[in-house]
Amino acid sequence: MTTSPAPELAPELAPELAPEFEAAIAQVRDDVAKLHGELVRYGLVVWTGGNVSGRVPGADLFVIKPSGVSYDELTPENMILCDLQGNVIPGTPGSDRSPSSDTAAHAYVYRHMPEVGGVVHTHSAFAVAWAARGEEIPCVITAMADEFGGPIPIGPFAIIGDDSIGRGIVETLRGHRSRAVLMQNHGPFTIGANAKDAVKAAVMVEDVARSVHLAREAGPLIPIPQQAIDRLYDRYQNAYGQSGDARR
Numbered sequence: 001m002t003t004s005p006a007p008e009l010a011p012e013l014a015p016e017l018a019p020e021f022e023a024a025i026a027q028v029r030d031d032v033a034k035l036h037g038e039l040v041r042y043g044l045v046v047w048t049g050g051n052v053s054g055r056v057p058g059a060d061l062f063v064i065k066p067s068g069v070s071y072d073e074l075t076p077e078n079m080i081l082c083d084l085q086g087n088v089i090p091g092t093p094g095s096d097r098s099p100s101s102d103t104a105a106h107a108y109v110y111r112h113m114p115e116v117g118g119v120v121h122t123h124s125a126f127a128v129a130w131a132a133r134g135e136e137i138p139c140v141i142t143a144m145a146d147e148f149g150g151p152i153p154i155g156p157f158a159i160i161g162d163d164s165i166g167r168g169i170v171e172t173l174r175g176h177r178s179r180a181v182l183m184q185n186h187g188p189f190t191i192g193a194n195a196k197d198a199v200k201a202a203v204m205v206e207d208v209a210r211s212v213h214l215a216r217e218a219g220p221l222i223p224i225p226q227q228a229i230d231r232l233y234d235r236y237q238n239a240y241g242q243s244g245d246a247r248r
Contacts (some may be wrong), residue, residue, distance in 0.1 A: 036050075066080055124187070144212075157186075205234065
């Protein structure tokens with residue numbers, strides 16, 4: 001795999017790196033490093049492909065994995081801290097490495113969707129198969145209605161290397177209930193309130209992509225009425241699970 005060059009380094013340390021942000025940055029580093037293990041555990045990635053990032057609460061910063069590094073070598077210390085332009089923050093742990101080749105896409109999402117606290121990209125097989133056909137996943141199982149509030153949409157074809165993928169993600173998901181988009185001929189990207197939430201969405205995307213594919217192979221799909229989708233989504237997002245849980 002060819003390692004992409006690192007984006008140009010920010011010229012100086014951002015003011016967000018004041019001591020009061022150190023604990024938040026350390027927590028996001030730890031979370032993002034551990035969450036990459038969930039991508040492996042659920043079979044959503046192969047080799048070094050895929051990535052998780054997390055926004056640092058209260059700061060214009062996010063943490064993302066280095067490019068081309070084996071998943072079993074990922075640690076909080078080699079996660080890379082970036083500003084919202086995708087520039088690596090110099091002098092911080094991991095800043096001697098190149099960040100993920102999807103960094104520009106993640107940065108674009110964070111800049112344009114301030115409610116997003118986590119972004120995930122995987123190459124999970126069934127979701128990629130739908131993306132390869134340029135076909136959205138129809139909402140025909142209640143788990144999809146619960147988690148995504150409708151179909152999982154297709155985003156435009158875009159080449160990796162700049163923020164084109166990020167633009168496609170934002171254009172597709174802004175105003176959409178779904179927290180997942182299948183970028184055409186590429187694969188799934190998911191967003192969430194934080195990195196863990198985005199990873200959960202990535203796991204669920206592959207689960208429903210597989211289930212709906214198998215169902216369609218066996219016979220015609222049965223649509224869920226929109227009114228029922230709305231009720232299921234509202235219940236799951238607002239009443240399911242323990243009180244106070246986020247994204248239960």
